[in-house]
Amino acid sequence: MADAKVIPFDDDRSRQSAQRTGRRRSVPGRRKAEPGPQPLAAPASPVSSLPGAQEGGQQASETRTEPPHEQGGWDRRIAGGLSFLRRRITGEYDVDEFGYDKELTDQVLMSVLRPFYEKYFRVEVKGVENIPAEGGALVVANHSGTLPLDGLMMQVAVHDHHPAGRHLRLLAADLVFMLPVVNELARKAGHTLACSEDAQVLLERGEVVGVMPEGFKGIGKPFGERYKLQRFGRGGFVSTALKAGTPIVPCSIVGAEEIYPMIGNAKTLARLLGFPYFPITPTFPWLGPAGLVPLPTKWTIQFGEPIPTDGYPPEAAEDPMLMFNLTDQVREQIQHTLYKLLVQRRSVFF
Helix, strand or coil: CCCCCCCCCCHHHHHHHHHHHHHCCCCEEEEEEEECCCCCCCCCCCCCCCCCHHHHHHHHHHEEEECCHCCCCCHHHHHHHHHHHHHHHHHHCCCCCCCCCHHHHHHHHHHHHHHHHHHHCCCCEECCCCCCCCCEEEEEEEECCCCCCHHHHHHHHHHHHHHCCCCCCCCCCHHHHHHHCCCHHHHHHCCEEEEEHHHHHHHCCCCCCCECCCCCCHHCCCHHHHHCCCCCCCCHHHHHHHHHHCCEEEEEEEEHHCCHHHHHHHHHHHHHCCCCCCEEEECCCCCCHHHHHEEEEEECEEEEEEEECCCCCCHHHCCCCHHHHEEEEEEHHHHHHHHHHHHHCCCCCC
């Protein structure tokens, strides 16, 4: 069997054949008609004689023609999508030792989160340029909202708005990696276990790492304690930054506290399910699955001035007093920024 030939879509021969098929075919035995007397040209109408009438007609005809750069737009998108699917099926894509899949994150996960970021929560980002353009950095943020949507929105903010297009690698709790489906998605998105060893490896490799030291104490606090920072643990994140010599970037998030106003906590049910808390909100569990829909609050994410750590000696990571002072400095800076953003906010939803 002869080998098949591949004909490119933009081959000149295909265009020539299309032109040939559009011509009128001559009938054998029929003579070509002799040109007869031409009719007199009709007088120009008053409208066509007006200045700019012909230009308007040309503009109208031009608007009906699709621009050349848009004619192949859908072809390129379809080709790119098919190429992406082929790589996913054949396994021709890269992941790091933590399971981070950059291609899947950029093309799929960010595309899923972006409508919530831009249209639903209408996130406003400030100071993202405070994250270094290269090298490692530790972003420390407040945690709230009953469900950890604030970390995902912060990840989109860094991905879409940083001048150098950096990626945020979040440190997540053990529970995240114990849940089915969520475990795989978290790994693919670049999240890793919240331990100092993994965080130090990422920082020394030049990654931007995000941590929320409040943990479940912050995300599961009652609505009456909103925007009041909980304890930042023992300062393990400061020790990790000191060992890696990377700056600490404080981050304050306003708007996440109101998406699920937590008015109660069913502690007995939480223990039976193995959860740190079981939230009761004005809509959940009363409305069933519809109660899981977050309220469309207006968010603001502000990244503060980085706190350098490269000027300390190597043994500084073992100094408990220094870690306490730096931890308190980061916490106070985040809390002060939260209060400032709350004063500037016009409304929870606008």
